Amino acid sequence: MTDSNTKQPLQEAPSAPAAEDGKDAKGGGSKKVIYAAIVANLGIAVSKFVVAGITGSAAMAAEGIHSAVDTGNELLLLVGERRSTRPADARHPFGYGKSLYFWALLVALSVFALGGGLSIYHGVDALRHPEPLRDPLWNYVVLGVSALFEGYSWNVSRKELNKRRKPGASLWQTVRASKDASVFTVFIEDSTALIGLAIAALGILLGQVFDNPYCDPAASVLVGLLLVGAAFTLARETGGLLVGESIGADATRRVRRIFEDDAAILEVGALQSMQLGPDEALVTVAVKFRREMRIGEVEAAIARLEAAVAAAYPHIRHVYFESSALRSSMR
Secondary structure, eight states: OOOTTOOOOSEEEOOOOOOHHHHHHHHHHHHHHHHHHHHHHHHHHHHHHHHHHHHOOHHHHHHHHHHHHHHHHHHHHHHHHHHHTSOOOSSOTTOSTTHHHHHHHHHHHHIIIIIIIHHHHHHHHHHHSOOOOSOTHHHHHHHHHHHHHHHHHHHHHHHHHHTTOOTTOOHHHHHHHOOOHHHHHHHHHHHHHHHHHHHHHHHHHHHHHTTOTTHHHHHHHHHHHHHHHHHHHHHHHHHHHHHHOOSOHHHHHHHHHHHHTSTTEEEEEEEEEEEEETTEEEEEEEEEEOTTOOHHHHHHHHHHHHHHHHHHOTTEEEEEEOHHHHHHHTO
16 A cells, blocks of 8 residues: 555554454344335335325325335445355455445435436426325325335334444434445435325315315425435445545544554544445554564564554444555664
8 A cells, every 4th residue: 555655654553353254243233224115115115106106196196106115216326235245356356335325326316317317307397287195095095104114114224333433423413424435324214204294284284275286296206306315314424434534533533543653653644434334344554663662562462552542442343554654763
C-alpha cells in the first residue's frame, strides 16, 4: 500500500480474529431483518394489487408497486449477503465484503426507477383520466393490515439498529454510522413504506370526503416522490461505503489514542482506514518508534498494538505500519 509520501509497508500486523458473537449477530441479525421484510412485503403487495383492481385506486396501485419492488429488493440484499461472505482469494485478497454495498446500491436504483418512477407515472396518468373510487372500504382495510405488517418489519430492523446504537444517538444518526447495508436499507424502506401508507390513506380519505377524484392520484404522485427521496438517501449511504468509507471519526480518534499511549511510540503520523464490509476494516498508520529499540522489540510492540486495536475494534482485521517510520526507529 502506498501514497505520495510513503514507501511500501514493512509489515502487516497479524489479522485479528473476528469476535464470534459480533459476527454471528451481524449475519443472523441481518438475515432475520431481510426475511421479515420479504414475508411482510410479499403478502402486502398481493393484497394491495387485488384491492386496487377492485376499487380502481391509483394510490393503492402505487402502494402495490412499492411493496412489490421492496420484495424484489430484499431478494437482492440476500444475494449481496451471500456473495459478501465468500472467502478472500488471489483476485480479491481482502475478500468480498463490499459486494453487499454493490447490491444495496442496486436496491437504491430499483427504488428510484421501479418504485418512484412507476408510481409517479401511474399517478400522472390517473390525474389525466380520473375515475371515481369504488367501495373505498377495502382500501382502508388493506392499508390498515399493511401498516401492521410493515410496522412489524420496521420494528425488527429498528431493534437490530439499536444493537449498534451509541448512547445519546438518534436512529437516524445510527443509520448514518452503520456499516451494515442490509439493516439500514430495510429500515429506510420500511420507514418510507409507513409514510407512504399514511399518504395513500389520506389521499383516499380526502377524495371520499370531498368527492374529488384528483386527491387519490395526487397521493400516488406523492408516494412516488417519497420513494425517489428514499432512493437518493440509500444511494448516498451505500455509495459512500462502496467507494471506501472510513471507520468513522470517533473510532479513528480512539485507534490513534491506542498508538499514542503506547510507550514504544514517539510519534503517530497519518492514520487512515477503510471499511471492507459490514464486519471488516483495515487501518494504515505511520508511526515512529523509539530509536534505541531493537528489531525484536519493534516486532513485539507491533504485536502488542495490533492486539490492543483488535480488543477495542474486533472488525479491524488488518493493521499496516508505514515502512519509513519503522526504519527510522532502528537506525
